């Protein structure tokens with residue numbers, strides 16, 4: 719092993735010590751507390767449908783009709799006046815304490831970006847409108 723390789727290993731090791739420190743909720747303020755996409759972002763419902771299927775369908779069901787693990791997002795309580803888009807961003811970021819249903823809590827989903835949620839919202843709003851939920 720030459721000097722450059724050893725330096726590289728030490729450097730990578732040092733970086734991995736630093737990373738968790740920047741990640742914790744206790745470290746500084748949260749730059750995006752509402753987990754919102756950047757200004758001007760426009761969600762795409764087709765992209766959202768695919769992302770919904772990967773991330774939300776297991777509980778909220780095919781076509782957001784619900785499953786035995788989570789409620790239908792096509793229920794009228796999730797209309798945009800009662801649950802604004804922000805509710806979706808916050809649900810993913812912070813999770814949801816069971817309050818409307820008996821499925822238990824929704825856990826936070828830290829791997830899901832604000833943009834991903836934005837696309838999913840575009841999809842859910844589209845199928846809500848088609849179901850007369852506005």
Ligand code: HEC
Pocket residue numbers: 770773774775776777778787788789801805806809810814815816817818819820821822823824825827830835838
């Ligand atoms: C492991 C199951 C599960 C997964 C996966 C899941 N949810 Fe949920 N979600 C729930 C449950 C259960 C509730 C209902 C809590 C209650 O109100 O009783 C809920 C509630 C919600 C609500 C209502 C929030 C509120 O303010 O009342 C939204 C919006 C939501 N989920 C969006 C999503 C989105 C978007 C995804 C995918 C990125 C997702 N969920 C993935 C289980 C899940």
